[in-house]
Amino acid sequence: MSQTPREPRAFAVDEDDTAKAKKAGKAKASPKTRSAAREPRAIDDAARVEMAEEDFFATEHLPEATAPPPPPRRRARRFGLAGIGLSALGVIVTLALGLWLEQLVRDLFERHPVLGQAGLVAIGLLALALVAFIAREIWAIANQRSIAGLRAETEKALADGNARDIAKATGRLEAHFASHPKTATGRAHLANLKGEVIDAADRHAIAERALLAGLDAEARTIVMNAAKRVSVVTAVSPRAFVDLGYVLFENVRLIRTIAEHYGGRAGTFGTIALVRRVVSHLAVTGTIALGDSLIQQLVGHGVAARLSARLGEGVVNGLMTARVGISAIGVCRPAPFEALPAPRVGEMARTLTRFTAAQQGETDRDDKNGAS
Incomplete structure (x- = not known):
């Protein structure tokens, strides 16, 4: 016996009955329940998230920032009592020399x-030699300042990365060595x-x-030879x-x-200025004395135990001379060490x-041969 599925039938809902049920539910609700269905109000002490102006995690591992020190104030050059005294002394010496001559x-x-004329000629030659000496010293000091200015200009151009300034500094470097015989190649x-x-x-590096x-x-060889001479003279x-x-x-x-x-000129007063600059370079780099690492290197290799006291002093004086030579290279070189390595004391210390x-060893062998 088979049954056929019946079709769905629609039925009607009485709207009046539904409305009556809703009204009955509202009537049963108490006044307190009706009052609870009010609009929400803002709460003052609610939890809220505020965005900080500075990210704490970004600066958690950074060192504490300190204000940069103010730039040092330049002292105004004053013509003090010392300058007045030296000027007066110079005038007195000049007058005394003139009266004596x-x-x-006379x-x-x-x-x-004839003796008087010979004296006049000698005084004229002395005056010409003095003028030439002063002109040469002024030229030497101006040349040193030009080299220092070229080095500072090159350092600034390379640090800024300005192509025009780098090209200008390279041109000045080539002009500085235009007449140097050792740079012909x-x-x-x-x-x-x-x-x-x-x-x-890249052109500057080339x-x-x-x-x-x-x-x-060649400068390294010059410094090394000077250090060896100082070492030997100190020992003997x-x-x-x-x-x-x-x-x-x-x-x-x-x-x-x-x-x-390096193509500079060093006169008498120019040498004094160079010595001052080299000493200042040593003081700035903090290596006016031998570092602990260098002394530990000498002691660690057993050099101090193998050498006598005088030879040990010679090594120390030679290393100090080498350090002065390295500072002189840094001061007199017209360009900073950018594409080439700078000389180091450790390399010269080993040599x-x-x-x-x-x-x-030669001294010990000579002593043994003399004793035998």
Whole structure:
């Protein structure tokens, strides 16, 4: 027996019955329930999230920021009592010298006219030599300032990354070595690259390698030879003041040699200015004395145990001379070390200690041969 599915049927809902049920429910609700269905009000003490002006997690591991120190105030140059006294002393010495020369010429003319004329010629030659000496000193000081300005300009241009300033500094560097005989090969190489399209920074690096690579190698050799001479003289000198005087003489001569090696001019007063700049460079870099790491290196390799007391003093004085030479290179070099490595005391320390140890071995062999 099969049953057929029936079709869905619709039925009607009485709207009146539904409305009556809703009214009955509202009537049963109490007044308190009706009052509870009011509009929500804002709550003052509700929890809310406020965005901080500064991200705490971004600055959690950063060091505490401190205000930068104010720039040092430059002292105004005043013409004080010392300047007045020195100026007055110079005037007095000049007048006394003039009166003495005048009296000398008068006495010579009284003796014989030929003697007076010879005295006048000698005074004229002395005046010309003095003028030439002053002009040479002024030229040397101006040349040193020009090199220092070129180095500062190059450092600033490389730090800023300005292509025009870098190209200008490179041109000044090439002009500085235009007449230097030891840079002829480098200048020829740069002349071949004149028409090439090269970035300003890369061109400066090429110019530094072409012009200064050979000069830097020779400067290292000059400094190393001076350090060896100081080491030997300190080891064999009988008195402390002898080796002290030689160390000072060798350091001053080394500074002059390095300045002339890089195309500078060092006169008498120019050398004094160079020495002041080198000492200032040593003080700024904080290496006017030997560092603990260098002393530990010497002691760790057993150099102090193998060398005698005098040779050990020679090594220390030689290393100090090497440090002065490295500072002189940093001051007299017309460009900073950018594409080429700067010389280091550690490299020269190893060479100097090997040289001193070899000297110690030769001395020991000579003593044994003499004893036998």
